[in-house]
Amino acid sequence: MTHKIAILGASGYTGAELVRLIATHPSMEIVALSGDRKAGMAMADVYPHLRHMDLPALCKIEDIDFANVDLAFCALPHATSQAVIKELPATTKVVDLSADFRLRDPAEYEKWYGKPHSAVELQKEAVYGLTEFYRDQIKTARLVAGTGCNAATGQFILRPLIGAGVIDLDQIILDLKVAVSGAGRALKEHLLFGELEDNSFGYSVGGKHRHLGEFDQEFSLVAGRDVRIQFTPHLIPATRGILATAYVQGEASAVHYALADAYMNEPFIKVLPLGQVPAMKHVRGSNFCHIGVVEDRIQGRTIVVGVIDNLTKGSSGQAIQNANLMLGLDETAGLMNAPMYP
Amino acid sequence: MTHKIAILGASGYTGAELVRLIATHPSMEIVALSGDRKAGMAMADVYPHLRHMDLPALCKIEDIDFANVDLAFCALPHATSQAVIKELPATTKVVDLSADFRLRDPAEYEKWYGKPHSAVELQKEAVYGLTEFYRDQIKTARLVAGTGCNAATGQFILRPLIGAGVIDLDQIILDLKVAVSGAGRALKEHLLFGELEDNSFGYSVGGKHRHLGEFDQEFSLVAGRDVRIQFTPHLIPATRGILATAYVQGEASAVHYALADAYMNEPFIKVLPLGQVPAMKHVRGSNFCHIGVVEDRIQGRTIVVGVIDNLTKGSSGQAIQNANLMLGLDETAGLMNAPMYP
Amino acid sequence: MTHKIAILGASGYTGAELVRLIATHPSMEIVALSGDRKAGMAMADVYPHLRHMDLPALCKIEDIDFANVDLAFCALPHATSQAVIKELPATTKVVDLSADFRLRDPAEYEKWYGKPHSAVELQKEAVYGLTEFYRDQIKTARLVAGTGCNAATGQFILRPLIGAGVIDLDQIILDLKVAVSGAGRALKEHLLFGELEDNSFGYSVGGKHRHLGEFDQEFSLVAGRDVRIQFTPHLIPATRGILATAYVQGEASAVHYALADAYMNEPFIKVLPLGQVPAMKHVRGSNFCHIGVVEDRIQGRTIVVGVIDNLTKGSSGQAIQNANLMLGLDETAGLMNAPMYP
Amino acid sequence: MTHKIAILGASGYTGAELVRLIATHPSMEIVALSGDRKAGMAMADVYPHLRHMDLPALCKIEDIDFANVDLAFCALPHATSQAVIKELPATTKVVDLSADFRLRDPAEYEKWYGKPHSAVELQKEAVYGLTEFYRDQIKTARLVAGTGCNAATGQFILRPLIGAGVIDLDQIILDLKVAVSGAGRALKEHLLFGELEDNSFGYSVGGKHRHLGEFDQEFSLVAGRDVRIQFTPHLIPATRGILATAYVQGEASAVHYALADAYMNEPFIKVLPLGQVPAMKHVRGSNFCHIGVVEDRIQGRTIVVGVIDNLTKGSSGQAIQNANLMLGLDETAGLMNAPMYP
Structure with a gap:
């Protein structure tokens, strides 16, 4: 049908x-x-x-x-x-x-x-559209609100850690490297090729980015208390993709286990072996999310890196994933195309 | 099956x-x-x-x-x-x-x-693998030889013109803008990011590129006489795609008609309205080829522009298109994914 | 002073x-x-x-x-x-x-x-500001008109050939690969990073580019008869630079000699040994122009390639070179900075 | 002379x-x-x-x-x-x-x-070649050791803060966005254009980067106690430049004051007004360093961003700045060329 x-x-x-x-x-x-x-x-x-x-x-x-x-x-x-x-x-x-x-x-x-x-x-x-965490409600929803693309990336790497209680909730720093298509086709000077090539800069620095509203809402919900993270996105000269680097305080092995466990059966989210990190282009054009965990040299500190394509898993692919559920289709229908590399 | x-x-x-x-x-x-x-x-x-x-x-x-x-x-x-x-x-x-x-x-x-x-x-x-022109032989072949990616692009825009006799066979100039993945994953200095960003240069200039062997063979076959074109590829700072600009002597309307007629029923080749030109990224990641024809200000001169993705229509997509025919499958099976833009 | x-x-x-x-x-x-x-x-x-x-x-x-x-x-x-x-x-x-x-x-x-x-x-x-060819008039001018950046590039490679009578004036084709800063800081959709990355396309195709007015004026003046060339610029994903490929009919050795002779004493224009071609990035950020000549495999055909930085030699560097002359300064004052590579 | x-x-x-x-x-x-x-x-x-x-x-x-x-x-x-x-x-x-x-x-x-x-x-x-902090010793040195490019960037933004005692020494996180020329002209797969375009990834993640040796040495020296920071560099698709984002715990106004005070008379280091951040391309090809400070929404947290060109201020420009001192020349001789933008 x-x-x-x-x-x-x-x-x-x-x-x-x-x-x-x-x-x-x-x-x-x-x-x-x-x-x-x-x-x-x-x-x-x-x-x-x-x-x-x-x-x-x-x-x-x-x-x-x-x-x-x-x-x-x-x-x-x-x-x-x-x-x-x-x-x-x-x-x-x-x-x-x-x-x-x-x-x-x-x-x-x-x-x-x-x-x-x-x-x-x-x-x-409205049901919040982060499929992997609202699957059941989405199936029966009439209105689903797709997440922000930055908000999706941050949640994929942090949400299971907050839920599992394996990190310090007051010491979460999220540094994003963001490709330009997230800003849309708008005519803005800083989006011009000549301005962005060989360039990079932070924006909404200092906790001014609107996706913080989503982080605050969702992380606090999961934690059962107020959680406020630091979040700074940086534009880089790329068209598609978000690479999120999270600095957390918690044991790497516990962090890795929490993520691997949370996503064990997820078709689109792949957790790499402990110690490996993903690259932004490894998911380009696809609905996949790759996540890596590395132990820092400082005892008790861990780096978590996640990548998605902002237009696909961060927006339109996620939207179709949700629509599939709402229409009673297989969740992965139309979404298993492999990333485009190189 | x-x-x-x-x-x-x-x-x-x-x-x-x-x-x-x-x-x-x-x-x-x-x-x-x-x-x-x-x-x-x-x-x-x-x-x-x-x-x-x-x-x-x-x-x-x-x-x-x-x-x-x-x-x-x-x-x-x-x-x-x-x-x-x-x-x-x-x-x-x-x-x-x-x-x-x-x-x-x-x-x-x-x-x-x-x-x-x-x-x-x-x-x-071996059957030459330019599907649109060797379809029947490919269906029954055991061994099909995929074309060069530059050779494919040039043939898509020039072959029908030579066949239809609408251009001067001794005045064909083909100038290519080529993305870097055509050179493969080889470790060569000029393929490094730092060397190629903000750069462009011709290579095999002067008629030294090996794909000229294919042009000579195929164009001479179509024309029924020896045809030798001028062909200069230029590397540009892009990963996927070939944009071919052909300078021919012949009436634009006849040139456009010959192309439109040749590709009328082709699933992968799209001829734009006369006067419009395609962009390289319009076919990125896909098996499509877009072709445009523009009349020059000099009477009797015409510019023809064609674009493909070198890795897809220029190589692996073409290979699957041929394999589909050899295996008795629908020619387009697995190949109708839309280009990735932006 | x-x-x-x-x-x-x-x-x-x-x-x-x-x-x-x-x-x-x-x-x-x-x-x-x-x-x-x-x-x-x-x-x-x-x-x-x-x-x-x-x-x-x-x-x-x-x-x-x-x-x-x-x-x-x-x-x-x-x-x-x-x-x-x-x-x-x-x-x-x-x-x-x-x-x-x-x-x-x-x-x-x-x-x-x-x-x-x-x-x-x-x-x-007004004196036409192509310094190397209007030097004496510029010295005494009150008003100098800087050339178009595409017009400068084309003239550097073609003007000595037309002057020396070593090429067929009716068979000149000029194909340009142009970086985006030539279009200025204007907010136009096709200049956005997301649109231009991994992209390339011709513009003003068919002899519609305004710099043709300069080519017509100058080449006809040099030749003593009307000269009309074919000229097609293509945007490539780069910020600075123009690479011009000219297809001419004439002997490569005569072409090379005419260029080497014309520019022997020029501080900013460097003619490469016959058979070598320059790359766009070799002059980035500088007032230099590099020119190469290659013999085609077809007897009597020659390819000439020239590169400049559109914002420097093609515009602001040229302007300072002219101002130096008008102010009685050394022509190269302030302009000998080396290109930025990589 | x-x-x-x-x-x-x-x-x-x-x-x-x-x-x-x-x-x-x-x-x-x-x-x-x-x-x-x-x-x-x-x-x-x-x-x-x-x-x-x-x-x-x-x-x-x-x-x-x-x-x-x-x-x-x-x-x-x-x-x-x-x-x-x-x-x-x-x-x-x-x-x-x-x-x-x-x-x-x-x-x-x-x-x-x-x-x-x-x-x-x-x-x-050997004298450590971070000019702004070792100026007097460099003047009389016979051997000066140029700093690592990442090490220079991190020190420019953090050293005055450690010296002034305005941040928590145990909670310093340094996240770098690094252009590819820092890796040199080496033939490595991940440096190929096709691999890096539209890509980004962390490297030496987890405190494995060798420049940490410099941070440990210098920051401990300044602090008078052992200091260990977290440091993660990320490659981005750019040729020149480093953008460093430091997450520190301390009051933004004190942080800004410490930087502004330290660099008040420095010819190459420019501290932006509080609340503004620099972009990587603003110093490209030059010996300048721009630094910005922004207060986070979380009380007591501050973000500091610094940019340099890794090949100039991070390496060869710094080397000439040091050589100027060693030879008794003006420190800025040959180094005042403006950044190349766009």
Whole structure:
């Protein structure tokens, strides 16, 4: 059986990535693509790499007949997303890729995103989309909130450690090396090739990055107490990928065991042998996450490194993984393509 | 039905690309991977991006039981390839990715590759693997010789023009912009990141590139007379892709028509509307080829631009396309994954 | 003696490159920097790499006291440039880096730039700034028009050949590989890192690039007859540099001799031994131009390859070279810094 | 007065960088260049970007007449360096760029570099070449040991903090983002363009990097007690530059003050206003170091970010800065060229 899919906000990178993945998905069919400013254009004119596909033209959201849609991926900017989703028919399942439904507490949303939430009811209903940890709730959810890409990476490496109680909760430092596509196709000076080649810099330094809202919420939930980590992302001259280096205080063997145990049966998360670290490109273009653990020379300190592709496991691949569960499909359907290397 | 596949020379980039593509191929199963110098190693230790796959360890070729192999991809260096293939049982179908069986005339082989051919009988039997032009012969072949990646790109844009007689055969200039993975994983100074970033240079300039042997053979065959083109490849700081710019003398409309007509029903080759040109990244990681035609301001001159991914359509994807035909499978099986962009 | 310098339009890449070069120039002092939209800002806030320099803040052009300025570099957009320059006092020497005074024929200007010229008198007076060929006129000029960066590269390799009559004037093809900084700091989608990495594409294909106006003017002048070349630039994923590949019909030895002879005493132009080709990065960040000549396998065909840094020899370095002459300084003053490699 | 300079080991990146910088140095003249395996070759054949310079050919060290050499830069591999330097005449001043004389304790040398030191007497005499902190001793030294590039970066940001007692000495974490040229021109698989593009990975993770020997020595010396930091470098797809992110426990204002105070009169080290961070490319190709300090959201935690160019301030520029002092020249001679941006 083929499920009918709409992608709202298909003209951004996460929209294009959804189309790329659905292209070879065995049970999904794209029936509508919205892109308000580009309504009327062929998708191949916005993304010529999709030229070979037979896709509907971009349209306005109001022109989509949702009676004909089983599930909508919503790849719109935050704030826009909540306004759109609250108007969708209740029969349409929704995977939202924006930040709008990640934070359960409206005050936290307002704190990090700078304005009140306009769909508080939906916010309550939404399930946080970190599949490996919310699998059962996602299966029956109507609305799933995809995680931030940085937030996903950090949680994959830290969440089991917090849950297992093997690290000091007050001494967690997370340093990210982030490729540029996470910022989308926006026209910003620091995203220009000439600016970023041979360059790197921290951003939102000092605990200002919005994904901290997710870390605070989730880590505190797991720990049963307030947890605040230090988190600094750095842009590097790469297009896809996030490499997260976590500095934790705890025994390496216990840290490694907690991760290996947590992910033993996970199809997409691979824990390397103790002492090995993964590289960002080892998961490029795929839905996989690789995690490595190394003991520091200082007794009781451990480094944990995790890598994902921000557009796939960090966003659109995760979204399809969740959609698979919501539609009763095999969780891995359409997602087992191998990383592209070199 | 699943066909049993061996990959000889799996530790190079084309070997890894074959594994990547077969990972989601519906009817192929990898039963053996050879890598003489790395025999005994797990594939995931050579290519950690394949960590999630359940693959046989690398072995020596002599340890493979070919009775259990339906088709072998041979991704060995040239010269080695001919020595290995002539020892394989006649019941094993072979797609060779090296240069060893591309040139039908042993004298031409010796001229371009510097030593006599040691498997002349096989050379006669081998079918040239440019699928779109040798489809029927490939279906019944036992041994198919994959084309050079530059040779494939040049032929996709020029072959129909020579066939249709719409360009001056004595004034063909082909200028290529080539990504670095075509050179393989070899340790050469000019392939280092620090050397190639912010760099570009021509190589084999002046008509010294070995793929000219293929152009000479194929274009002369199509034209029914000797054809010699000018061909200069340039390395650019990119990992995957070839962009070919052909300068031809002929009317743009006739050139465009000849291409559009030739590829009208081809699943992998897309001709853009007259006046548009493709970009290298529009086919990255995929088996597609995009072609554009533009009229020059000088009357009677036309520019034709074609792009492929050198590792996919230029090598391993093409090899699987040919293997599909040889095994009676759908030609596109396992190859419809969309390009990875951005 | 120190000459007082103003840079109009200092907030663009060519403005910043002028400042970089003047930082170690023995006889120039920057007294004014304009940047209309950024007036009031410190240069270090626009370009933090200049933080160590003691520079005037950005101001509006009308706030500059030109009585105190010996020479103004005008790095403004075309059209703006002519409007500004015609208001400058006649005592201020001007090196213009825009396209406004490159074309002597107002009709040609209008053809390529789409509107009538508004300073036709100045256009007549302006000297074309290709130093090596207009040296004597530049020495006494009040207004020098810097060349296009692509136009400079093409002329360095072709001009002596046309002058010496060693190539067929009707069969000249010029294929450029161009780094992205030539497009400036403009916010355009195709200049984003994520779009350009692992990418390449032709632009202004078919003889539509504006620098053709310069080629037509200069090559026809040298030849004493109309000359029209084919010219196709391609963007590559690099920040600085132009690599030009010219396909000409003429004997390689004569071609090589014409170039070696023309540039024998030039401090910035180096002709390689016959058969060798230069790489783009060999001149990065410098005012040098390297040229190589290779004989093609086809009798009577020759490939000529030239490289420059578009921001230095192609723009700001050339501008300083011209200013040196106009101010009676040594032509190489401040310009002998070696290329940055790797 | 011009000083006569020999560069031993001129065929590596630091050797080439020395030549680049000396090209415009007002008081240094290169009289000898050694490169054992390339003896007899012209420097322009090893590094064509130096083609415009009039340089001696590469020779063997034993063919250099050191009576004619005022100062030798020794850019040889470690272990080789000590063997060569102990044979040089005592009248030749030496700046060593290898690791051989950085560690004062022979046992530490053996621990980190795996074999006993063979020139222990010289090791005692050598001055550690971190100019800003050893200036007076360098002025009168005969042998100066250039620091590691990572070690320099870390010390620039941490040393004043340890000295001022404003941070917790047991909670220092240093996370580096390192460009590839630090690894030299060596042919290693992970340095290939195709491997590193779109990639990033930690190396020597867990406190295994040799530059820790320098940190341990210097930080303990400054603190007057044993200090052990956590230090993890990560390779990123860039050619030049190091970006160091230090996570420290101490008040941001005190941290900022300590740095601003320490470097107030330093010509090459620039401390940004509190709250701002530098970017790697802001110092590319130059001898500058930019440092930024940001307060974390967690009370009492501070992030310090520093950037240098590993080949310039991290190696060859630092070496010239030291040589300037040793030769009685202005410390900044030949080093005030502005960074190359973009």
